[in-house]
Amino acid sequence: MKLVEHFKDGLNSPICLTWELTYACNLSCVHCLSSSGRRDPRELSTEECKAVIDELQRMQVFYVNIGGGEPTVRSDFWELVEYAVAHQVGVKFSTNGVKLTPERARWLAATDYVDVQISLDGATAEVNDYVRGPGSYDTAMRAMQNLSDAGFRDFKLSVVMTRHNVGQLDEFKAIADRYGAQLRITRLRPSGRGADTWDELHPTADQQLDLYNWLVSHGEKVLTGDSFFHLNALGSDPLPGLNLCGAGRVVCLIDPVGDVYACPFAIHQEFLAGNVRDEGGFQKVWTDSELFTELRGPQTGGACTSCSAYDACQGGCMAAKFFTGLPLDGPDPECVKGRGELALQSVGSAPRSDVDHSHRKTRASRKVPVEIGFGPPAGAARPDRACDTSPLAGLR
């Protein structure tokens, strides 16, 4: 039986998972998948985080990708990283680099089983700072210089591909090479604040083809987090990776308040499986939750199964379909056959997550989409979970 067939039925534990440690962030990237910015007062405590790590150790989860928000702004971050690697849970953490001083870089270089992933979305300050904010390019560059100087080899330089940076692929590779890092490029999903900027930022069909071709000819040492399998139908060279949606089957997300979602790009009630604070902890959610059991059952490709490309693209990304208002058993919004674009023409409203920790000024200035029902108008009263004075706030 092919490996992928085994995985479709789920595994005893995730192979790896994303753990967002905090919703707090010093930046306000316009496409933030977790709508981060402000800390949630219900964040897991240091002890609760250690209990999660203990569970991950028992479940033999080999490694976690720790992110956020900006995980390093938690004062217990370094303590938690040390605790994880001392308990057989490897760590890769995603950061904008704000706390990576030369001293910290040296500590990281000397610590086993820790990998670092620097986020950068432009090979120039102009392109990068447009989405990540003024000064963010310099912060990332400084962090990479510090890691390189400290002798940290092969940290990851992770880029989200957008309309504005697809043309900079060679430059990104050069930057990675300059610092002794490994380039990683990933797909932009219309998740979190990405929902508001998707129309402007997602690559065009022509750019998708360029991207696919670049990966086939230059991508041997480039990581992709298996996020471009929807492009496999563009040619006869399948991109490396499992090439299937791992949500709830191979991967999942633990968020800062302990909520477990199928995937970090699907932070929405619809994809909420449970909470680590519930009885039975994370293990019970992974093993028994209704949502994950459903995702591990046979999936219907629906309208896509009759397409010649279905074997290659597997219907694309669940989160991309969900947040653009498309049905999950139909084409991906970026379907390379153009079927997604067609389907989008008759979409009514798109779901919006109520999990939003954006800095207030970010939320107020976000573009208001024109489609009716896409979301409340800017400035309208919207439940503010973090500071809600209602006694019912946050109760499940």
Next chain:
Amino acid sequence: MFEPDQAYRCSPRVALRPEPFGALAYDFSTRRLSFLKTKKLVEVVRTLGDQPDVHTTLDAAGVADEERPSYLKALAGLADAGTIERR
């Protein structure tokens, strides 16, 4: 060079995690992840360190004659990857 008449063991840097169909083997130092697709192969890898050589390990795990070539090939690949090593 894989030598099945020599003594081997599962690398101490590798974690073996049982799954419904076999096991996941993760090498913490190379970050390589492999899926061992039969329970029998998992048993072989697990017990290599207790046996004097690979052939004996295959016998003890009940690997049939017609399966041996594919098991030896799989083990050679694992040795290449450092998942198993000479001891």
Next chain:
Amino acid sequence: MSEVTQVTETHEEPLVEEDLLVEEVSIDGMCGVY
């Protein structure tokens, strides 16, 4: 139409027409981890 090939093979190993006992997967080869 694109060929369906072993999607989990490494770059170094060619496709082999037999039931492989071991398959390698990149730890970064799983969609849903950022």
